[in-house]
Amino acid sequence: MDQYIIVGVVGSGAMGAGIAQVAAMAGHQVVLYDNNATALEKAKANLTQTLQKLQEKGKIPSADDVLNRFSFAGEVSAFAKCGLIIEAIVEKLEIKKAVFADIEKNVSDTCILASNTSSLSITSIAAACSRPHNVMGLHFFNPAPLMALVEVIPAVQTNPAHIQPAKELMQRWGKTPVVAKDTPGFIVNRVARPYYGEAIRMYEEGIASMEEIDNAMVQSGGFKMGPFTLMDYIGHDVNYVVTETVFLSFFYDPRYKPSFSQKRLLEAGWLGRKAGRGFYNYNEPATDKIVDNSNNTQIVERIVAMLINEAVDALHLNVATASDLETAMTKGVNYPKGLLQWCDEWSAARCLAILDGLYDTYHEDRYRASVLLRRHAKESKRFL
Numbered sequence: 001m002d003q004y005i006i007v008g009v010v011g012s013g014a015m016g017a018g019i020a021q022v023a024a025m026a027g028h029q030v031v032l033y034d035n036n037a038t039a040l041e042k043a044k045a046n047l048t049q050t051l052q053k054l055q056e057k058g059k060i061p062s063a064d065d066v067l068n069r070f071s072f073a074g075e076v077s078a079f080a081k082c083g084l085i086i087e088a089i090v091e092k093l094e095i096k097k098a099v100f101a102d103i104e105k106n107v108s109d110t111c112i113l114a115s116n117t118s119s120l121s122i123t124s125i126a127a128a129c130s131r132p133h134n135v136m137g138l139h140f141f142n143p144a145p146l147m148a149l150v151e152v153i154p155a156v157q158t159n160p161a162h163i164q165p166a167k168e169l170m171q172r173w174g175k176t177p178v179v180a181k182d183t184p185g186f187i188v189n190r191v192a193r194p195y196y197g198e199a200i201r202m203y204e205e206g207i208a209s210m211e212e213i214d215n216a217m218v219q220s221g222g223f224k225m226g227p228f229t230l231m232d233y234i235g236h237d238v239n240y241v242v243t244e245t246v247f248l249s250f251f252y253d254p255r256y257k258p259s260f261s262q263k264r265l266l267e268a269g270w271l272g273r274k275a276g277r278g279f280y281n282y283n284e285p286a287t288d289k290i291v292d293n294s295n296n297t298q299i300v301e302r303i304v305a306m307l308i309n310e311a312v313d314a315l316h317l318n319v320a321t322a323s324d325l326e327t328a329m330t331k332g333v334n335y336p337k338g339l340l341q342w343c344d345e346w347s348a349a350r351c352l353a354i355l356d357g358l359y360d361t362y363h364e365d366r367y368r369a370s371v372l373l374r375r376h377a378k379e380s381k382r383f384l
């Protein structure tokens with residue numbers, strides 16, 4: 001993709017504004033479109049403030065230079081000269097399909113249309129277009145200007161020749177691209193599910209408290225944030241909905257089954273930190289609870305073994321290459337190390353023993369080990 005293409009961004013919310021900022025800072029002319037004039041005004045004011053701060057900190061030479069590359073639009077006709085358009089509107093398939101079909105009528109035959117969707121099928125979005133070979137997923141992480149990872153997702157219909165140029169463009173934007181198959185949750189939102197689901201499961205069973213699980217994953221696991229703190233930070237409106245979407249999209253595979261504890265939080269409006277209350281109550285002064293750490297090893301082993309199993313199974317099913325799986329989990333969700341590396345360090349046999357132990361205890365399909373993990377354990381093989 002040409003370094004000088006004009007980039008269009010659809011939706012000026014959290015993600016759209018962030019992606020537009022990244023493209024403009026990389027030197028592109030950017031057309032930012034939203035059908036809500038108030039949202040667009042807000043995005044313009046926020047971008048101005050952010051770029052001025054970056055200039056004050058010496059991170060960019062001139063905020064005005066970057067701002068001058070922007071045009072703000074309330075009509076899709078403004079996209080006419082764009083070579084790449086990235087969509088980041090509301091996560092509803094029917095709305096995305098209608099917007100793609102509409103935009104396509106206003107752009108050239110060669111314009112690439114990308115979606116930033118977290119959980120919808122790129123193939124089904126492409127199917128709404130008359131040039132589905134020009135459609136792909138470009139999945140950024142929040143906040144887009146700071147998070148390096150971008151998942152590049154070819155739809156079934158995407159012209160394979162578009163993938164390498166898309167990766168190169170992302171690299172020019174300072175991003176780290178990985179390629180993911182168009183499967184539910186792509187890489188990160190699929191492989192990370194047990195970090196939340198298995199933590200909640202242990203808490204529901206009374207194996208450990210939320211504080212103990214959070215403490216174990218940070219102190220002994222090396223993760224930046226414990227699962228309950230992280231879910232409260234992401235917000236249950238986002239985190240629960242992704243879990244439910246992944247579960248439904250995987251034809252009710254019990255590995256991804258959502259929990260009632262989290263569903264009830266959503267129903268109560270206890271959305272997490274932004275609502276003042278989620279798993280934890282942020283309206284109360286923080287107390288220094290004494291946390292029992294005698295179960296740390298058991299907690300870390302159970303959650304990490306489940307994560308490793310997801311990564312290994314994603315590799316087995318060709319969702320991504322081993323190296324892209326490692327990059328995705330370290331750059332997209334800042335895991336302390338790649339899960340395949342973790343498996344090699346623990347040995348496939350040890351990971352398998354943890355999973356088979358859980359399977360023997362629960363007799364639930366949720367704990368079935370990937371056949372690839374079983375094979376590696378049998379042959380004492382490493383992944384990397």
Ligand SMILES: NC(=O)c1ccc[n+]([C@@H]2O[C@H](COP(=O)([O-])OP(=O)(O)OC[C@H]3O[C@@H](n4cnc5c(N)ncnc54)[C@H](O)[C@@H]3O)[C@@H](O)[C@H]2O)c1
Binds near residue numbers: 010088
């Ligand atoms: N928030 C995240 O952490 C995150 C991370 C990665 C991907 N995503 C994905 O990015 C997309 C946007 O998420 P967000 O958090 O930025 O949402 P948001 O609610 O902050 O912003 C969405 C924007 O789209 C606009 N919009 C809605 N319908 C539109 C239409 N028909 N035409 C034009 N504009 C329209 C809205 O006015 C709003 O400004 C979603 O698909 C989401 O799944 C979100």
